[in-house]
Amino acid sequence: MFDRRRFLTSVSAVALGVAAVPAVRARASALPAGRRVIYSYKGTQPPAELFTLASKSQVGGVIFFADNIASAQQLAEVAAELRKASPVPLMLTTDQEGGQVNRLPGGPGASAKQVGAAGNSVAAANAQAAGAAHVLAAANLDANLAPVLDVYRSAGDFLDRYQRSYSNRPEVVAGCGEAYVRTLQGSRISACAKHFPGLGAAPAGANTDERPVTITLSAQELTGVDMVPFDRAIGAGVAHVMMSWAVYSGLDANRPAGMSPIVVQNYLRQRLGFRGLVVSDALEAGALANYGSTGNRAIAADKAGVDLLCCSSRDIEQGKEAAQALR
Incomplete structure (x- = not known):
């Protein structure tokens, strides 16, 4: 499991109270700039x-994608080589959500929607x-960019189209998400809840990977549902939360949520009391x-409070x- 205690070279963020959230942020910000970057590469061997x-x-x-993976054993060897090279902890991760979004072979086969409907x-x-x-353990990874905790609204909308949302009922998504986090992290794989504050109202085709997306929900609905x-x-105790763009x-x-101090600090940190590490979605989105530029985007996310x-x-x-x- 990705060890935030060692990563922050201090007390685990989860062990701190809400009043200590600024201290968690200060520790992350004080890290060498490169240690705040999750890298990616092409092919099966890192450059x-x-x-x-x-x-x-x-x-x-x-972060590893399908083109980086020939087999679980091959990826496990790459992960071991990277850890051996680094004197500090690395977050080695992928998207193993289940259903249609699995980077590694072997499942889980059930999609989030199938799980929520069980x-x-x-x-x-x-x-x-x-x-x-x-x-993930077989591939020597220690973090998963899951679960998706977006509450979809309509059949066939962006999150429902690929069955990535557990349900259109927040209590079902919450129950599944809590169970997922406890089980995954109990198996020493860090979880990452995404995409805060919730992308479930995005209509079909509203993909932040491809284009700007605006969610017009009221603050009341976002806090009461999403x-x-x-x-x-x-x-x-989820270890990480990924921001929506x-x-x-x-x-x-x-501003997009991942560049908004209002969303990151006022809502995620203060209102919800999150004390783990805040992760951006893809910076090239x-x-x-x-x-x-990438640099401008990095600075904006950093100023918002993304770790x-x-x-x-x-x-x-x-x-x-x-x-x-960031330097």
Whole structure:
């Protein structure tokens, strides 16, 4: 399991009270810039430069995609090599959500929607998390960018189309998410709840990976529906929360959530009391087309309070640019 205690070189963020949230943020901000970047690369073997950066404590983590993976054994060997190169902990992660979104072979086969519709959805979520943990551990990874805690609204909308949402009922999503977090982290794989404050109201085709998206829900609906599963996951001790790149006009009409101090600090940190690490969604996302270079995007996310920047364009130059901007 990715060890935030060692990562922050101090007391575990989860062990701190709400009043200590600024201290958690200060520790993350004080890290060498490269340690706040999650890198990515093309192909099955990391480039030599990534090992060099890791050896200098300038890598925070690596996200793996299907083209990086020939087999679980091959990825396990790559992970071991990266850890050996780095004198500090690395967050080695992927998206193993279940259903159609699995980077590694071996499941879990059930999608989030199938889990949420099961007769005993909590038991099904436990099984889904246990299956993901087994696959990830076999590949020598220590974190999973799951569960998705978005509450979808209509059949066939963006989150429902690929069955990535547990339900259109917040209490079902919350119950499944809490169970998933407890089981996954009980298996020593860190969980990452996404996409805060909730992307479930995005209509079909509203993909932040591709284009800007605005969610027009009121603050009351966002807090009373969409944030409910995140609140439960935080209560269960979720290690990481990933921010959405959508704009939420009811919270901050001027900036995407992952660039908004209002959303990150006022809602996630203070209102919900999250004390773990805040992770950005993909820094190259089309939703950020109007926000300039990788460096500009990194600075904006940093100012909002994001701790780890996900550079997933499969090019370590992207990660290097983000790190340089934070120096």
